[in-house]
Amino acid sequence: MTVNAMTSKEVTNKVFNKEALFILDVRNESDFQDWKIEGENFEYLNIPYFELLDGVEGIIGKIPTDKEVLVVCAKEGSSVMVAEMLSDAGLTVSYLKGGMKAWSEHLEPVKVGDLKDGGEIYQFVRIGKGCLSYMVVSNGEAAIIDSTRMTDVYLEFAESIGAKITHVFDTHLHADHISGGRVIAEKTGATYWLPPKDATEVTFNYQPLEDGNDVEIGNVKINIHALYSPGHTIGSTSFIVDEKFLLSGDILFIDSIGRPDLAGLAQDWVGDLRESLYKRYRELSEDLVVLPAHFMIIEELNEDGSVAEKLGTLYSKNHGLNIEDEAEFRRMVTENLPPQPNSYQEIRETNMGKINPDDEKQREMEIGPNRCAVR
């Protein structure tokens, strides 16, 4: 019997294609409860590897023989051990290459649209963590928005399509993941833009991103227009790209809206959040395609794996945009919030340049889901 290594990319394709998969997750129960691989047609069994050291006989009957089986653990080692035991017992199973660590870091580029005068916009789906970043490409130049710390992925992608990265943006100071913006800017000589109200404590140089700023990419003049939209953070800024796409950062998602509490100022920022969602965005064209910085649940993915929806559709379907009563809105976004992202204070300090954890530590800080939204 064989033990195959399945890559995060292969699992991502199964998520996108809504394929069936049986996942035997051998991490401890609390880690599994906190965060797991999500797929519409995935089934799960969670048995910690340390309960299987004496043998897998006790669980053989619980593992289907008519479905593909994937054994998953934190870093790979334990899943290989369990997969081999299952294989010795006569089953055909795979293990997840690199474990949840690799799953957390996998980025899948998906083209989300063409630009008017040539050029494309790509969404990088960080499937394991629900983070979305973007690359706008036009005539040999590229801009990156809300990049993750896996900077090589963007650099290699840009090279593969023959584009030079000239501008890097963060819509806000992130609390759930470590930004790769500064590193990409250093490596490529690109300009790094940050909203100054979020950057009062940063320790490095940046270009202040103000409401109304216009940045052009490529000779074809792809226009990136900054729109101040506070609420998730005081500096949160959205972008309108090519008068067609609204990059909403952590203000508006497909099935939820941004939470205002991750910098400890929920009561102060809830009014800003309401104004951004109920006034500033209201004034925009309903035909704009909203491209958020996160998804929360796998149902938010479109058929092709992208996460995008027209603004008009969100105004009719997203519950967070349809709360008439201001007091009720205030309650919804300040009470009964989901737990805060793991290590979110340390992540904010890393993004400010105040602390410089090594790669292993950064990886550990980011483990888990993003939890930037309220529904």
Added chain:
Amino acid sequence: MEANKVLDAKGLACPMPIVKTKKAINDLESGQVLEIHATDKGAKNDLTAWAKSGGHELIKHEEENGVLKFWIKKG
């Protein structure tokens, strides 16, 4: 803390720290204490959960210069 036995699991990746811990604790009498040194960050949650499920008691743990130390009393 007095340990009856010390297990060096430094530099070992998951699942080895637990595999070795299980083996080492088999050689002890009930009530005796095993001291474990590990560097795998996942060892903390896993050893805690393993001890609990096996009826052992994690008496103490600390971190010193990147080394995680655990004291487990055999149940």
